[in-house]
Amino acid sequence: MEPERVIGDLEKRFPGEIVEASRDGVDLVLVIRLEALLRIMGSLKEPPYSYKLLLDLTCVDFRRDAGSFEMVYHLYSLDAGRRVRVKVRLPADAPLMDSLASLWRNANWLEREVYDMFGVVFKGHPDLKRILMYDGFEGFPLRKDYPLRRRQPKADKGNTT
């Protein structure tokens, strides 16, 4: 489906949920509201849009400038060869959102990584725990207020087994 048609279609099906829509070459960029995430992503995955491949799921810390986190999703349609970037703004004081693990299986690990690095909690995630840092690590490294060089050595208090 052509990008403009996708935008028009989505705006008809989800009135008021799409905050912004633009084009990036042949790809689409959508900014949507937090409450509509699961519904819009669910319908983007199905025909006629068929963005079946969840390429990426990440977060950007815009708390200093905009007071919010921004979740960024990249989807890809294998038939059309087109991508869509979906962005959702998340309030800084309540970083809680729906999990996409029911729609795409790699969302499981991707959301664990976002939780580990930013502290965003995903409702409905089967097993939300740290993935890259060790258990017992305090803080969320990729947040802007976490200094790069803070040392938190993993001390096992003598017992190394």
Added chain:
Amino acid sequence: MTFEPRPERNSMLLNLGPSHPAMHGTVRIMVELEGERILNSEVEIGYLHRGFEKTCENRTYFTLLPYTDRLNYVSPLINNAGYALAMEKLLGIEAPERAQYIRVLMCELSRISDHLTSVAAMGMECGAFTVFLYMMKAREYIWDVIEFTTGARMTASYIRIGGVRADLHPDYRAALEKAVRETRKVLKDVHGLLDGNKIFLDRTKGLGALTPEEAVSYGWTGPCLRSTGVRYDVRKSRPYLVYDRLDFDVPLGSNGDNYDRYMVRMMELDQSLRIVEQTAAALPPRAPIAAGDRRPVEPSEAIRISRGQRVVGPVRLSPNLEGSEKDVYGDIQTADRRWTLPPKEDTYTTMEGLINHFLFFMQGRGIRPPKGEVYFSVEGGNGELGYYIVSDGTDRPYRLHLRAPCFHIVSALERLIKGRYVADVIPTFGSLNMIGGELDR
């Protein structure tokens, strides 16, 4: 998925620890066994998390290039190319044509090196040590070619924003032909050793299979996805550099099992060798050098002359600047001096060059892209390698995120080994080609 070991099942917990001889780096696979059969497993990653994304927020766009080398460290030049192309999309520039061909050549040599290492490691873990030794031998010849031009065997930091660092070495053709010839010989030998080998077939055929729908649901890309039969190659679907002018096939598998992944990689090696030969033949010639007094001037002499007049003619540069002389600079780097360094002759003999060089590295100056974001992906050794860069107008990226292909591939490992024997874990894991630097970033 997590598992709680249940004592009533009378099962044993085995830890395939972070340091294991299957030389894929550091991944921990905890399996719950009943006898030899795996009931449940959990994969723990993050043992090589080196803080790449956070580090990049503290480095300028130019100086973070060496960090990209160390991501997928078996094909480092592809990571460089992905980053350079993402930045060029953000800046709206394009590298010169000769530089693009050189980039394709280097990317394909890196891809050959990646697949050679992957198949060699998989073979060695299944017990075929000869395959490992033969493929490492071929890899050395490939690395020789890369070393002639870039100066480094592995982590080259060669492909830069705006072009490449230096032109190809004048004698690269002989080394390249030798590398291609030796790799073809090795491939023929390995086909003979492994393709019909009963032991290898027993360990790989029918194991670790995934249907195309499941593979797409897990976010698989690259050789692993193509082994299930889904045709998705970034070089063909969203061509970048000069791949649309080159003739190559995209091999597909049918079953998605370990054997198909091995076969897809072997056939891709063949295709990459074809691309390398085509690129070397189709390379645009260097710009003709202007006639004149061609005896190179010593650097100190050139600086002395430059005090009175412009220096014309070549300057004898230090050997590690070989290939980036002024007369080839237009072929290898874009002319827009906001994003690239000036040639060394200009830096040391002209005022404009000196200021340009100085401002490039000054704190707060240098490459400052317009505010915005970009996502660009290239075909890495494991699949779609994407860079998502958010720029806020300063000289450091606000956020740089890597779409690591093997992160998604390894997330399916628990599903692949469930219900299998412990011995099946090794060829399955080997065929996925997990690279720690890319997985954990």
Added chain:
Amino acid sequence: MSEGYLTTKFEDALGWARKFSLFHYPFITACCGMEYMSTACAHFDLDRFGAGLTRFSPRQADLLLVVGTITMKLAPVLRTVYDQMAEPKWVVAFGTCTVSGGIYDNYAVVQGIDSVIPVDVYIPGCPPRPETVLDGLLKLQEKIRKQKQDWRWSRKE
């Protein structure tokens, strides 16, 4: 037993035997692993120095080759592996990430493994060329040759 002619000759023989029969345990994590593979294979053979046989269990190895970045998450594992090795044992820090943290100065990387285990030879390079690795190995062999045996069992307290 005092330092006599026989014990010195015995120590020489022991040092000679030990240095030419190193069983190494490659604790491989990152990019340096690629150069380790090159060093161990045909072009820059490790086997000609007697160190070619890789023991995949620390209990059977006497040289711990720490290859590649060690993160905070992995440091206890490295310590456990080192503790499992039997005396005499040596450690080689392969690559700048193990020597000093390398280019990664951040929250996740151990800035040099000598804060976790004692190191005998440091091989810098990112990654070190195979010739550098072999040079480091020769220096280690020299160190092993000169190492004195601890004649504790014979001292009369």
